[in-house]
């Protein structure tokens with residue numbers, strides 16, 4: 001099929017590349033000429049494992065092209081809308097400005113009978129606004145939310161847990177002869193290899209499809225804030241949240257995933273999505289969801305404050321003038337994305353309190369250094385920790401987990417580390433002379449003021 005993908009960021013570039021790998025002819029459109037230049041040459045404009053291989057395959061096969069020219073969408077049979085829906089600068093609401101611009105541009109060029117399919121994460125009810133923005137274009141409309149995670153985006157796209165199709169009420173999966181089966185059939189054709197492999201697909205209304213996406217992210221955020229609240233309880237009681245979550249997770253009704261307590265969640269999605277969800281609940285007068293999301297958000301942001309306060313405590317009450325090494329700038333490992341990064345938030349708080357903060361990260365320094373002039377960035381871990389009075393492990397990259405505590409002890413001024421992701425083998429590090437503090441690992445009662 002001929003497909004256009006509008007918006008080639010973390011979601012769209014991966015979506016375009018995986019569709020091409022399934023045999024479709026795909027054009028990816030983005031307003032960012034730099035991004036399009038990279039993608040056209042087969043290079044990923046951001047770090048995402050496996051993406052460059054797919055881009056190179058797509059370029060070599062001729063099935064995958066990129067452009068800034070919106071006119072290139074004209075002969076596509078399906079248009080996927082993948083532009084950003086960031087948090088508004090002035091409220092909790094999602095900013096739908098990019099989506100409106102992209103939709104209007106597609107609507108003006110899409111050929112009659114083609115399908116416009118939304119993938120961006122949107123507040124419930126947005127599809128009706130998209131229909132208005134299409135301004136009478138003779139196109140079908142569907143909403144097909146995406147659930148991929150950065151860092152595993154290629155795998156998540158090629159082997160998704162489920163496909164969700166939000167379609168017109170008249171549309172159904174009954175096949176030829178039913179009133180408006182157009183978009184279901186079209187999407188089935190797009191995703192044929194996945195459906196053939198047995199990926200479940202849910203066909204539902206627009207509102208339900210929109211809410212499935214928001215509710216899934218809100219649930220993940222809820223699970224994370226729940227375990228972080230338990231971490232605070234563990235610190236207060238002298239218990240260990242890593243053992244608590246491991247034991248809880250063995251119950252298959254609970255499961256191990258998203259139960260890793262620590263610095264909490266960040267990134268370009270969960271934080272803004274729970275705020276948008278909150279705003280939607282307020283508009284719909286569903287107070288319980290508003291209050292719930294408010295608590296999830298405040299527990300999450302509170303983790304950052306707790307780690308910064310622990311650093312101050314371990315520095316004798318204040319960090320002013322202290323040299324602090326921060327391991328991690330990305331919002332999580334295996335990505336270079338620093339959007340709402342908990343690690344950088346803590347680093348900025350400490351710098352704001354007068355510390356000399358040196359940050360290192362395997363992939364995210366290029367994205368971070370111009371944005372945060374108050375921080376020093378080092379690509380070499382050895383340079384970052386040199387002379388540090390305290391080390392903070394804030395993003396659990398494999399290379400940080402595997403650090404040799406003996407080697408590191410020889411480089412720092414004081415062997416004190418906050419393992420804010422609870423990933424280091426504490427016994428080994430303590431045997432190497434380190435004071436190790438986790439989050440919720442019951443160390444709070446053992447803080448020694450230096």
Ligand SMILES: NC(=O)C1=CN([C@@H]2O[C@H](COP(=O)(O)OP(=O)(O)OC[C@H]3O[C@@H](n4cnc5c(N)ncnc54)[C@H](O)[C@@H]3O)[C@@H](O)[C@H]2O)C=CC1
Pocket residue numbers: 006007008009010011012029030031032035082083084085086098099101102105119120121122146147148149150268269
């Ligand atoms: N990043 C992720 O892992 C996932 C993101 N999502 C959702 O997907 C959407 C996109 O997210 P990201 O890819 O992370 O954002 P992003 O910011 O990385 O990418 C958005 C892209 O859209 C482009 N763009 C903006 N306006 C445009 C226009 N009028 N025409 C063409 N291109 C335009 C931007 O230049 C940018 O490259 C959001 O709604 C997000 O919530 C959903 C699932 C996963």
Ligand SMILES: O=C(O)[C@H]1O[C@H](OP(=O)(O)OP(=O)(O)OC[C@H]2O[C@@H](n3ccc(=O)[nH]c3=O)[C@H](O)[C@@H]2O)[C@H](O)[C@@H](O)[C@@H]1O
Pocket residue numbers: 121146147148149150151217220224257258259260261262263264265266267268269270331332333
């Ligand atoms: O809507 C989106 O954009 C995506 O948001 C998340 O994906 P992502 O933001 O890429 O990252 P996750 O792996 O979910 O991690 C989110 C945050 O939670 C943190 N986290 C995750 C798991 C855990 O146990 N503990 C924990 O603190 C991570 O460090 C990270 O900061 C969802 O997992 C995806 O399903 C969804 O498609």
